[in-house]
Amino acid sequence: MTRSELISLIRQRKSFLCVGLDTDSDKMPAHLQGQPDGVFQFNKAIIDATIDYAVAYKPNIAFYESMGIEGLVQLKKTMQYLQSLDKKAFTIADAKRGDIGNTSQRYARAFFDASGDFNFDAVTVAPYMGEDSVLPFMGYPDKWVILLALTSNKGAADFQFLRDAQSGKQLFECVLERAAQWGTPDNLMFVVGATKATMLSQVRAIAPRSFLLVPGVGAQGGSLEEVCRYGLTEDCGLLVNSSRGIIYASNGTDFADRAAEEAQKLQKQMSQYL
């Protein structure tokens, strides 16, 4: 999906909501647990219930890998279902990959290859190994790298705020600056945690046009209003993710209805900022 297609989708649905498919077979409603294709059935119901209010879906790859090879079969079915729908959505593999060039090339193929099992629009990438670990993900037309800059977890403080003696910049700012030489706002987004919304203005000073994927609204405590105040651009420039708050709004048979309600609530708030 291109940048202009993504922006159109956001305008059309009046939403910049990304639904995180962190599907945990232990937290699914009891009637789906242990069912063949239970994980896919859960995801399908969540997608059907929320697609009018969301523009993106973000399966968290760890949750599928932790179910073994069968988990990846469920992920494949989920992606095939998303791609079969008339209503389009931007798809993100939340995978935090990154390795030396010839290896990142393989990860890129795993997530992006149109003839492969998944064919995602975007993948999250960790920056620690630098340029040649990121570039191979940029070799696919209309596909995106979403590079970790400032994450929403406590451990973010361990390294991301270190201040470079030479430039006076913090590590996450160095990442934003360097990465601007590797990609463009047409193929590169950044992960910026919502738990530090005021730092979004620091991010916008370096990356004024880039889309930001913002996790941490909801369960992790971030505020949508603050994210919009500091992060919103003319083209929206935001994808705000909610996972647990939507997909586990209920663990009863009404889980899809409750997910729809939560997604609609967020979409309504979002529409006011657009």
Place this chain on the structure above:
Amino acid sequence: MTRSELISLIRQRKSFLCVGLDTDSDKMPAHLQGQPDGVFQFNKAIIDATIDYAVAYKPNIAFYESMGIEGLVQLKKTMQYLQSLDKKAFTIADAKRGDIGNTSQRYARAFFDASGDFNFDAVTVAPYMGEDSVLPFMGYPDKWVILLALTSNKGAADFQFLRDAQSGKQLFECVLERAAQWGTPDNLMFVVGATKATMLSQVRAIAPRSFLLVPGVGAQGGSLEEVCRYGLTEDCGLLVNSSRGIIYASNGTDFADRAAEEAQKLQKQMSQYL
């Protein structure tokens, strides 16, 4: 595998060689390409040919993921085969994972769970997200985190050498120091690239007892002699990886014999340093 078991294995085989199973179905000998279980058959032949000269095997997960779900089936068979052998080996998932705590927990389960598909001894982890992204991998007895400190690729220079204004330390040194608070030399190793062997003395100043996984000997240009001069400890403290130099020593029907020769060559050199 515990530290003392690993050290025993190193003494017994007079080797600290790790064979990187970066298995690329396009680079395998022609007679295995397109065969059912061709990737597993290739890995099995490489393992049989090299296990007298090696103490560890390191499948590079990207290579399997890039073949889709079928690639992971081949990886599972490879791991089952390794675990069925009387001759033991230390197994490393070269996966460069790392995410917020509840997600790293899932990755840890994917790679370490004894009832899961793989049951590796160790997994490589990226440090960018800090403590809570690393700790969940340490909750498994006799399993190991191998944390990226100083990688062997060109992009390493983008961030790993940034100097922290407060401590005067470079980022990779900060990673080594912080991580020493999270784990011990009994459950934590570090990746340190061989292309910068003299920097191993900087690493040893901070992590004197830790095992180091050293990629980059061979195809990437590092020297075994230099690695040993700066990195070897009383307990060895090194696992030196070679991938392409061994597994693609020949692409003919003699590939396993040639792999054995290359592994033995390295083992002989290693035995002189032990």
